[in-house]
Amino acid sequence: MSATPKPVTRLIEELSRLPGIGPKTASRLTYFLLRAPAEQAQSLAEAIRQVKERTVLCSVCFNIAESSPCSICSSPDRDPTQICVVEEPLDVLAIERTRQYQGLYHVLHGAISPVEGIGPEELKIRELVQRVRNGNVHEVLLATNPNLEGEATAMYIARQILPLGVRVTRLARGLPIGGDLEYADEVTLAQALEGRQEI
Numbered sequence: 001m002s003a004t005p006k007p008v009t010r011l012i013e014e015l016s017r018l019p020g021i022g023p024k025t026a027s028r029l030t031y032f033l034l035r036a037p038a039e040q041a042q043s044l045a046e047a048i049r050q051v052k053e054r055t056v057l058c059s060v061c062f063n064i065a066e067s068s069p070c071s072i073c074s075s076p077d078r079d080p081t082q083i084c085v086v087e088e089p090l091d092v093l094a095i096e097r098t099r100q101y102q103g104l105y106h107v108l109h110g111a112i113s114p115v116e117g118i119g120p121e122e123l124k125i126r127e128l129v130q131r132v133r134n135g136n137v138h139e140v141l142l143a144t145n146p147n148l149e150g151e152a153t154a155m156y157i158a159r160q161i162l163p164l165g166v167r168v169t170r171l172a173r174g175l176p177i178g179g180d181l182e183y184a185d186e187v188t189l190a191q192a193l194e195g196r197q198e199i
């Protein structure tokens with residue numbers, strides 16, 4: 001029988017399942033929490049619970065939000081004729097930080113990746129095409145990541161949207177190839193938005 005109490009083993013296992021956390025880090029975090037004040041551990045547990053209970057996917061843009069439609073989709077200050085398509089909710093935050101974009105968003109929740117078995121059906125692409133069909137959209141700005149999967153996804157979407165007679169643009173080069181949008185600095189990302197190109 002293991003000398004480690006079951007609750008300790010369980011927390012280590014749960015933490016190990018998180019991205020970027022190996023067994024060593026999971027153990028370190030677990031023993032940190034064991035020594036931390038009870039309130040700190042409870043506050044963390046409560047925050048994890050609430051992140052699931054008090055958030056929804058926006059029914060328009062599929063961003064994670066406190067209500068649906070989200071605050072961006074329902075804002076009268078945003079331009080509803082522009083839709084910026086991103087892979088992940090964190091990419092919305094990155095673009096918002098530039099303060100250069102006033103349109104709406106569409107979050108795909110991933111990118112096309114044959115290696116990982118992710119096809120277009122697994123992403124919110126059909127919903128995007130429907131959104132554009134429903135009207136009043138003048139430009140779809142493809143802001144998927146500048147890597148293989150992101151490019152493939154952008155090309156796939158462009159093929160679906162262009163026949164609808166809507167302007168389709170792609171973020172300008174200058175973003176590090178193979179990189180992630182969420183890690184791009186604000187200036188680079190602002191320039192990429194500014195210099196977006198027709199597809």
Ligand SMILES: [Zn+2]
Nearest residue numbers: 058061070073
């Ligand atoms: Zn929304």
